[in-house]
Amino acid sequence: MIEIFTEKYRDVLSAAAEGVCKKLGVSPDDIDVEINMVDAEEIRSLNKEQRNIDKVTDVLSFQNLADVHFPFSKDDYTDDINPENGSVFLGEIFICEERADEQAEEYDHTLERELSFLCCHGMLHLFGYDHDTEEKEKAMNDLCEEALSSIGQTRDKGYEKKEEKKSDFHSGFVALMGRPNAGKSTLLNSIVGEKVSIVSWKPQTTRNKIKGIYNEPDCQIVFIDTPGLHKPRNSLGDYMMKTAASATEDIDCIVYLVDGEKGLSAEDVNNINNYVSDGFKVIVAVNKVDHITKERVMAILTQINEIKGLVAVVPLSALRKKNIEPLIEEIKKLLVDTIKYYDEDSYTDKNMRFIAAEIIREKALRLLDQEVPYGIGVDIREYAYRESGDIIDISADIICEKQAHKPIILGKGGSMIKKIATYARQDLEEIAGTKIFLTLFVRVKDDWREDESVMRSIGYNKKDLS
Ligand SMILES: Nc1nc2c(ncn2[C@@H]2O[C@H](COP(=O)(O)OP(=O)(O)OP(=O)(O)O)[C@@H](O)[C@H]2O)c(=O)[nH]1
Ligand SMILES: [Mg+2]
Known part of the structure; x- marks a missing residue:
């Protein structure tokens, strides 16, 4: 039994799943499959929970049978028969609606075609197909195409597009990095407009990665506050530095905060150079300008100008909320994603x-x-x-x-x-x-x-x- 948990795309998904069954010579009544449509955040968290990949993806399939062979016979899988309907439990498929919509646009075909493709792809995984070698990938893609054409799902078949047009919307992830006490958490709170991350004048205040979400009608920026970069002296310090390093996975840019009161240190220069040479887009923000003279700000900016490969340099005061807009504008130029990762009411990932x-x-x-x-x-x-x-x-x-x-x-x-x-x-x-x-x-x-x-x-x- 192919169970589809969405009213909106039931016909498309059921045709695609049955197309795969027909191609493989399997009766849909002999198998038990659950197909779900989920949003970007849900697929991201499933991906993180199940595969430890903190990323939005188009389709996830969780295969129940370790080994499937053909011709498919229920008698070979007696341990996996669902007693409620007498079919073999094959697994679950999760398809991300936003990602499918984006990919349909990208490949210039219909949403129906994209959903059918993702469903076929997921079904083939449940039947044990994979794409870990070029040869297997070709076999899987060929079968997928054959299943799609068997249900008349060609690239030019039209399908009602979602009303909302999202191409003007941009989103992305930004890691706030810097030495302890530079003002990263203060900046996060000022940008988000809520107290998301704790602040103190003692260095090494932040110990975890903390996300703060900034929303505008046409953009969403997810800022990640991190523990200040230092040489760890104990296991907790070690954990904190691993946390900071992990915050740079899958981000669109780094905002590196320099403590204007302390000035640009050799460690700052070293850290920034390392990020640039690792291929990150780096914006340097010189913080605490409310507490230092204009001459001092100029001197620090001159020093920073020596560093090659920066996207931008912005002097600001996180505490006094001064000059934060230019920083946001620089970040906006780097956003490429079009997914709204969090709803507008959320301002942090923490409970x-x-x-x-x-x-x-x-x-x-x-x-x-x-x-x-x-x-x-x-x-x-x-x-x-x-x-x-x-x-x-x-x-x-x-x-x-x-x-x-x-x-x-x-x-x-x-x-x-x-x-x-x-x-x-x-x-x-x-x-x-x-x-x-x-x-x-x-x-x-x-x-x-x-x-x-x-x-x-x-x-x-x-x-x-x-
Ligand atoms: N004068 C002034 N002080 C600031 C500014 N931003 C932050 N501070 C102060 O700097 C201190 C450290 O701020 P935090 O936001 O905790 O610094 P952090 O970079 O998150 O520090 P760690 O979590 O320890 O890495 C606090 O006392 C803040 O009030 C600013 O723009 N101006
Ligand atoms: Mg902090």
């Missing part, structure tokens, strides 16, 4: 649990002195709405790495932890738009920044980085 942990960490970073805050992690133990729906209960552990740090975090009579909780609650209530009850505890986990199992449990897992 409230993650944001809650980060806000608590931010307050600890800002309130605690010396080395204590660097060894802090936050584990959210509970995040739950009360039945009434208007109060969220959050309880979290502040994890520190030395017994001696515990009394410092607690403060005299619990004054410090109360302060952290009050400031964090105020921010979280504003972000969540609802009342919050926040309870914090302090736990000691000796040298956890070297302990990968503790790191994993609080969200620093190297395996999550593709």
Whole structure:
């Protein structure tokens, strides 16, 4: 049974799937296949989950049978028979509507033809066909074409086009890179207009990749905030640098932030040169110009002009939101994709649990002195709405790495932890738009920044980085 989970393209997909069955001499009643139409974000997340590829693709097929042979007989697959309908479970196909639409335009044929092709391609995968060698690819393509022509699906057959024309819309991914404290997270928050990433004057504040989404009617830019580039001194630092490196996968450009107060360092020059020679499109933003003289800005810009191969250089103030538009305009020139990856209401890829942990960490970073805050992690133990729906209960552990740090975090009579909780609650209530009850505890986990199992449990897992 070929099950198709879309009303809109049911006829096209079912004709294509049956065309493949006919070509292979298989009765559609003997097989159990599920065909789904999904949007770009859904196929991207399936691709990431199942294949560890964080990219939108046109079609995904998940094959159930390890080995298919012909002539196809149900009796050869008794373990894979679906007891509900007596057919052999072949697998699932997911087709991305936006990508199919784009490809139809690109190849100058109809959407119907493109969907049929993608469906045939997916079906052949479920039957064990592959394209990992030139020879196999040709065999697969030939079969696909034969199946398509057997159902009269030629390139000139018309099909109702989607009403929305998207060619004026552009989108892309931009990694914000730079040394610790340059102002990457501040810039992300200013661009997005929401507090997405935590900020502090202490270096190495950001530990994860955090996406912030900027929308305009004709464009969507997904910015990726990253941990500041430094030489790692422990496993957490190592995780942070791997995180930063992984943020440059599949991006359209890098915005490299230079801290205007500190000036252009030799490490900055080295990092920028490496990105340029690796083929990235690099825009350098000189940040914190609100805090330095015009002469100093000019001197830094002159130094940067020596670097070859940059797309643009933009002086700005992330904190004061000065000169951010010219940066956006430079980025827009580099956008080539036409997919809206996130809906307009989303402004980050992170959930409230993650944001809650980060806000608590931010307050600890800002309130605690010396080395204590660097060894802090936050584990959210509970995040739950009360039945009434208007109060969220959050309880979290502040994890520190030395017994001696515990009394410092607690403060005299619990004054410090109360302060952290009050400031964090105020921010979280504003972000969540609802009342919050926040309870914090302090736990000691000796040298956890070297302990990968503790790191994993609080969200620093190297395996999550593709
Ligand atoms: N004066 C001034 N300060 C800024 C500006 N942008 C950021 N800052 C300050 O610089 C400090 C570091 O900012 P962050 O945004 O946390 O820097 P970051 O690059 O994300 O740092 P890491 O996450 O540690 O890599 C904070 O105290 C910010 O308030 C700016 O435009 N002007
Ligand atoms: Mg940061």
